[in-house]
Amino acid sequence: MSDRPAVRNQIETYLQPVLAGLLALITLIGLIAPAIKSPQPHDISVGLAGPPAATQPIADAFAANAPGAFQFTTYASEADARAAIDSRSVDGALVIGPGGPRLIVAGAAGDGATGVITGAFTKVFQAQGQALPVETVHPFTAGDPHGLILFFVVLAILVSTLIAQALLGLRRGPGFSGRSLVVVVYALAAAPIAMGVATWIAGDYGSGFWTATALVGLGSAAIGAVVAGAARLLGRPGIALAALVAVLLDLVCSGGPIGSQLLPDAYRWLAPAMPAGQLYSAIRGVLYFDNAGLGIPLAVLGLWLAGGLALLAVGEMVARRSAAPAGDRIRGDVAAHAPNR
Numbered sequence: 001m002s003d004r005p006a007v008r009n010q011i012e013t014y015l016q017p018v019l020a021g022l023l024a025l026i027t028l029i030g031l032i033a034p035a036i037k038s039p040q041p042h043d044i045s046v047g048l049a050g051p052p053a054a055t056q057p058i059a060d061a062f063a064a065n066a067p068g069a070f071q072f073t074t075y076a077s078e079a080d081a082r083a084a085i086d087s088r089s090v091d092g093a094l095v096i097g098p099g100g101p102r103l104i105v106a107g108a109a110g111d112g113a114t115g116v117i118t119g120a121f122t123k124v125f126q127a128q129g130q131a132l133p134v135e136t137v138h139p140f141t142a143g144d145p146h147g148l149i150l151f152f153v154v155l156a157i158l159v160s161t162l163i164a165q166a167l168l169g170l171r172r173g174p175g176f177s178g179r180s181l182v183v184v185v186y187a188l189a190a191a192p193i194a195m196g197v198a199t200w201i202a203g204d205y206g207s208g209f210w211t212a213t214a215l216v217g218l219g220s221a222a223i224g225a226v227v228a229g230a231a232r233l234l235g236r237p238g239i240a241l242a243a244l245v246a247v248l249l250d251l252v253c254s255g256g257p258i259g260s261q262l263l264p265d266a267y268r269w270l271a272p273a274m275p276a277g278q279l280y281s282a283i284r285g286v287l288y289f290d291n292a293g294l295g296i297p298l299a300v301l302g303l304w305l306a307g308g309l310a311l312l313a314v315g316e317m318v319a320r321r322s323a324a325p326a327g328d329r330i331r332g333d334v335a336a337h338a339p340n341r
Helices: 004-036 052-065 078-086 111-127 148-169 176-202 209-234 236-254 265-273 275-288 295-337
Strands: 044-049 070-075 092-097 100-106 134-137
Touching: 004 236, 044 052, 044 078, 044 111, 052 070, 052 092, 052 111, 070 078, 078 092, 078 100, 078 134, 092 111, 100 111, 111 134, 148 176, 148 209, 148 236, 148 275, 176 209, 176 295, 209 236, 209 275, 209 295, 236 265, 236 275, 265 275, 265 295, 275 295
Parallel strands: 044 070, 044 092, 100 134
Antiparallel strands: 092 100
């Protein structure tokens, strides 16, 4: 009987980390492999500008041969189609005019969307013996031509925030105010460092640098609050759950630099509500689209921040209620064993 605590301690010391690592391995492969197994385009937004007699057969052909791949919107003129690209309503536009067809794509919409649009429409017109000129607007900066550095800013801020808040979450001392303060302080410190290093590597990101930095800080605060709240409410299991949902599943659903439009249905349905993809979209909107398309990302990040703070508040209340009976028991034991005078 006396050996049982020692055996249990040995199991927790040596076996538990191995099992936890293997579980993480299986989870990683189980989440990532289905997402990248067979990427297919879904609902990529494309504008059509030109005579209906020329544009409608194209839309009908794609609907028949590649159902669900594109979401078409018609525009009365090239100017209207360009305005839609500028506002991020569409990722590209086919313009058919007297001089022939032309394709306009927004480079910073991401290689996934622009690559699919360019490849699909080029093949259509090649089959008709026509060349299709392609114009790229809103391109990525020359030092980061595919937006990879910016995406790894998002990845780095999520992972580093998880680590910072997990380390704090393992401590019992700090309460709601202390944990909230760490969330804010880390976000304020990490955001300029992350964007500063990215700028040092890629070169100048332009006048939107500080707005992008503020967005990175908001993203860090949102994830940090969720991790801190889960840790305060559930302890170590809460940290593991936050890592699984707010970091791992979040990054997979974002689709990485190519975006979520090529992912299977389940991931695409989750993507709009997850912070990583929205943060990456917001940063690109600030740096390359003159602040277009910020409404939904700000709302999603704000909701995650609010949810995290709510979790933290509930966790604090539970911790205080759990501490109160323990304190009463200690005081009762002291009183029971106190010498009579």
